[in-house]
Amino acid sequence: MPEPRGRGETVPVVIALGAFLMTLVGGWVAHRVTDRRHLVLGLAGGLMLGVVGLDLLPEALEAAGEEIHGVPAALLCFVLGFLAAHAVERLLAVRKAAHGMDPEERVPQVGLTAAAAMVVHSFMDGFAIGLAYQVGREMAVAVAIAVIAHDFADGFNTYTITSLYGNARNRALTMLGADALAPLAGAASTLLFTLPEQWLGIYLGFFGGVLLYLATSDILPEAHHDHPALSTLLCTVAGVGFIWLVVGLAA
Numbered sequence: 001m002p003e004p005r006g007r008g009e010t011v012p013v014v015i016a017l018g019a020f021l022m023t024l025v026g027g028w029v030a031h032r033v034t035d036r037r038h039l040v041l042g043l044a045g046g047l048m049l050g051v052v053g054l055d056l057l058p059e060a061l062e063a064a065g066e067e068i069h070g071v072p073a074a075l076l077c078f079v080l081g082f083l084a085a086h087a088v089e090r091l092l093a094v095r096k097a098a099h100g101m102d103p104e105e106r107v108p109q110v111g112l113t114a115a116a117a118m119v120v121h122s123f124m125d126g127f128a129i130g131l132a133y134q135v136g137r138e139m140a141v142a143v144a145i146a147v148i149a150h151d152f153a154d155g156f157n158t159y160t161i162t163s164l165y166g167n168a169r170n171r172a173l174t175m176l177g178a179d180a181l182a183p184l185a186g187a188a189s190t191l192l193f194t195l196p197e198q199w200l201g202i203y204l205g206f207f208g209g210v211l212l213y214l215a216t217s218d219i220l221p222e223a224h225h226d227h228p229a230l231s232t233l234l235c236t237v238a239g240v241g242f243i244w245l246v247v248g249l250a251a
């Protein structure tokens with residue numbers, strides 16, 4: 001029987017406010033690009049790696065550690081999450097190539113479709129914060145760090161991709177606004193139900209795989225794209241170290 005909800009009920013939504021603000025910061029920086037962006041992205045990649053490997057996976061294993069054909073369910077779902085994110089990205093690229101589209105070609109609808117996909121993704125970010133809160137307060141904080149850290153990139157990319165394909169500035173701002181509100185909606189949706197602990201572990205394992213894919217295939221390459229710098233690498237290592245420190249203090 002689910003425990004009665006008290007004053008803590010809206011906590012995931014309050015945490016998701018951080019995601020809302022960070023998304024807007026990312027969009028604002030995209031609007032006025034600075035050359036410190038690579039450091040922020042490098043740090044975000046390190047924070048995500050730290051949260052997934054040092055916090056999310058250990059928790060997911062504890063919640064869903066029973067084995068399926070010799071492998072813990074949580075780790076199986078971690079691999080599935082990574083593969084799913086990779087498959088979605090590759091299938092979108094294949095479709096684009098099949099339509100004979102030059103990546104440089106500016107079709108406004110492509111920008112809007114990509115931005116809409118970002119909004120769906122950000123909804124799932126908020127959803128994960130809400131589910132993590134059902135595991136416990138510390139878990140919610142860990143997931144929130146991973147989400148908020150990469151929301152800078154989410155907001156940055158949503159604004160950039162919309163305007164890159166020739167959409168007017170107010171359209172890019174509208175998509176940015178939707179992307180910023182999506183985590184709030186995702187977190188709020190989890191107030192409507194309670195998942196059994198085992199399912200939470202499975203979902204968090206899956207979400208960890210998605211996060212690690214984003215960090216390794218999008219965020220870190222983007223961090224080093226324009227400025228291959230040692231300082232960016234150091235920010236990534238510092239991000240991992242920070243999470244280790246926080247996890248150790250909480251244990």
Ligand SMILES: [Zn+2]
Nearest residue numbers: 121122125154
């Ligand atoms: Zn995100």
